[in-house]
Each structure stands twice: as structure tokens, then as C-alpha cells.
Amino acid sequence: MRLLKYLMLSASLLLVACSDEKGSSSQAAKAEKKVFDCTITYGWESRKPYQFYENKKMQGIDVEILAKAANSANCQLDFVEKSWSELLEDVEAGKVDVLAGATPTQERKVYANFSKPYREESFVLFIPTNSRFSGDSLDQFLSFGNKIGISSGYYYGDAVDQLMNHVQYSRLFVGSATNEASFYNVEYGRAGGVLVDPVEGRYIMKRKGMTSKMKESDVTVPADSVAYMFSKKSAKADKIEIIMNTLESMVANNQVEKFIASYQ
Structure with missing residues (x-):
């Protein structure tokens, strides 16, 4: 009987200690939670x-x-x-x-x-895997009448901006709400390539199952x-x-x- 009482007392003390420790941790967490103004x-x-x-x-x-x-x-x-x-x-x-x-x-x-x-952020022209284009300049790609998918409102640098306002090439830029939509424009034949940040472009291709359909060309726009x-x-x-x-x-x-x- 004395042993039973001892065990019950020990268990009670342990529960109280655990409760106090948990309460202290909870109070500390609340104290650490930042209040923004x-x-x-x-x-x-x-x-x-x-x-x-x-x-x-x-x-x-x-x-x-x-x-x-x-x-x-x-x-x-x-x-x-x-x-x-x-x-x-x-x-x-x-x-x-x-x-x-x-x-x-x-x-x-x-x-x-x-x-x-x-x-810094740079841009690369992504094109269909079966594309025969092997050049390394954007104006060369455009000179063949190829359309380029871009994200509306983006600034791609002075050189690209000049091409967008060029009397011959301006009509070849196809704006979309997102870069992802531009990739679909290429898939559906509405554009011949997409100008996009390379890290983002690779991610879109992987996520949408386009890695076998699209590739990075040698056309790059220097980092800005x-x-x-x-x-x-x-x-x-x-x-x-x-x-x-x-x-x-x-x-x-x-x-x-x-x-x-x-x-x-």
C-alpha cells in the first residue's frame, strides 16, 4: 500500500511538472510571436x-x-x-x-x-525541339518571320525594346498575361519561341511536361x-x-x- 501511494504521488508530481513545462513553453511562444504594426x-x-x-x-x-x-x-x-x-x-x-x-x-x-x-536577371529564347533555327541573335530569329512570345508589361532591356518598336518586327511579338501562357502559344503554333528567364523557363517546361518539346536556343539577352x-x-x-x-x-x-x- 505504501509503495502504491508513493507511485501515485510521483505520477502526480510528474504531471504537474509536465503541465508547468508545457505552460511555460506556450507562454514563451506567445511572447516570441511578433506583433506587426x-x-x-x-x-x-x-x-x-x-x-x-x-x-x-x-x-x-x-x-x-x-x-x-x-x-x-x-x-x-x-x-x-x-x-x-x-x-x-x-x-x-x-x-x-x-x-x-x-x-x-x-x-x-x-x-x-x-x-x-x-x-541580376537575364533572358533566353526557348524554341521547339524540332526547330531548325541555330542562330544566336534575336533579330536573326525575327528576320525569318518567327514570332516571339513575351509577358505583357515586362521590360527585356534596351536592345529588345528597340526590336519591339521596330517597324518590321513589332508585329512579331506576341504578348501574354504570363510566361507559362507564352509556352502554350508556341505549342499551339501561335509563336515560334519564348523569351524568358532561363531558370523560370526550365521550371515551366518541367512542370508542364514540355522538356521533350522545347529547348534553349543560343539566343541570350545579357543580364540586367x-x-x-x-x-x-x-x-x-x-x-x-x-x-x-x-x-x-x-x-x-x-x-x-x-x-x-x-x-x-
Whole structure:
């Protein structure tokens, strides 16, 4: 009987200890949970590995870098998914606070401020596997009357921009809401190739089962620096200034590289 009482007492003490430990852990977790005082609206379209929704959460290089910078301003991110051209209009109107992976242009600087460039982005022409084209220049591809699928609103650099406005070649550029749609335009014969970031292009082909149907050509557009694009009409100018300063510091201290490396 004495042994039974001892065992019951020991069990009771153990339960109390476990309960106290669990309660302490729960209180610590609550204490560690950060309370944000602002929300930054992040406009996005799916571009893996830069920004995408998977496993019930937003992920990607661009998302993680900005989340880190926003945290310094005590801000959390709220995500709005639309096409790139629609997002540009929303930034201009002040409906969206920020876009990632944007090239600073004079036209965009009218309604947006740009962070310090944080990574470089290049483009490659993807063509059908059975294509006979073997050249290495975009104007040569166009000179044969081939149409090129592009994402509407994207800036591909000055050289490509000149071709888009060329009297002979402008009609050969086929705009789509997404790069994925441009790949389908090639598959259905509405375009002869797609101009897209190589990492994104490879991902689209793999995900859509197009690896046997499409290939990378020798046509490349040199890398250009991209930045975060903040709406001048945002009501959170003070917070955005903190975020931009943090981004500049992250770039200067090579902190951005670890985010990029984690997806390679």
C-alpha cells in the first residue's frame, strides 16, 4: 500500500511538472510571436524560384528577401496575385505597395521608387525541339518571320525594346498575361519561341511536361539588374523608407546571396 501511494504521488508530481513545462513553453511562444504594426501589399505572379505559392505559403527568393527587410520596419506582407501588366497599373494607382524583380525605367520612375538592385536577371529564347533555327541573335530569329512570345508589361532591356518598336518586327511579338501562357502559344503554333528567364523557363517546361518539346536556343539577352518597385502613392512612405534602407544594407553586406544560394 505504501509503495502504491508513493507511485501515485510521483505520477502526480510528474504531471504537474509536465503541465508547468508545457505552460511555460506556450507562454514563451506567445511572447516570441511578433506583433506587426503595418502591412505591405506585395503584388505577385507565379515565377518559381523567385515567387510562388506552395505548401500553403508564399515562398521564393524575392519573397524571402523582402520579408526580411520588411521585418526591420515591423511590417508583414500581404500578397495579391495578378498578371504583371495589372500589377503595374495597381502600383501606379497605389493599390499595391511593392513589386519584385522590376527593372528601373524612366517610365516607371514617374510613379514608383526603386530599391537598390539586389540581383541580376537575364533572358533566353526557348524554341521547339524540332526547330531548325541555330542562330544566336534575336533579330536573326525575327528576320525569318518567327514570332516571339513575351509577358505583357515586362521590360527585356534596351536592345529588345528597340526590336519591339521596330517597324518590321513589332508585329512579331506576341504578348501574354504570363510566361507559362507564352509556352502554350508556341505549342499551339501561335509563336515560334519564348523569351524568358532561363531558370523560370526550365521550371515551366518541367512542370508542364514540355522538356521533350522545347529547348534553349543560343539566343541570350545579357543580364540586367532588377530591384523592388515601390508605389509613390503608398500611404506607408515612412515604413517603405526603412525597408529600402535595409535592402541597401543587405546588398552591401552580401546578405542577399544566401537567399539566392538556397534555391540553387
